[in-house]
Amino acid sequence: MWLSGWAYGDEPNSDRVSEIAVASEIVIIANASVPVNAISLNELRSIFTMKKRIWDASGHPSQSVKVFVLPNDHAVHKEFCKQQLNIFPAQLEKVWYRMVYTGTGQAPVRVNTVTDMLHRIASTPGAIGYVERPQSDNNNNPEIHRDEKNTKILQIR
Secondary structure (H helix, E strand, O other), X not given: OEEEEEEEOOOOOOOOEEEEEEEOOEEEEEEOOOOOOEEOHHHHXXXXXXXXXXXXXXXXXXXXXXXXXXXXXXXXXXXXXXXHHOOOHHHHHHHHHHHHHHOOOOOOEEOOOHHHHXXXXXXXXXXXXXXXXXXXXXXXXXXXXXXXXXXXXXXXX
């Protein structure tokens, strides 16, 4: 994924700010109470189009799925839609609006920042969302953020 970052210009004492591209990976995170550790792309799409409403896991009690998303114009949301769902953010929002207006479902909870996303996922049983994998993570550390011990990364199978 290509996200916009900001860096100061090359000239000494420059106040000019230039845009740089930073590659990163989107990971699916869930509250530790979610009874699965991996989901298929089809399940992920069903969850984020609000069709799948209950976590399925044999031997575990039923638990509602609580979906959290970033704003449509957020770079992480755009890349998540493109990488994982293979849909544009506006198309996804159209699916949500259709469900709300026909009374067949509700839209996900929209959070403004990645930090808000982490806190809401950690504090909401059954929650799922997405964030950038921290660059220091190197795929070896299953934790997203040290302060968010109540979250886990879901593998895509």
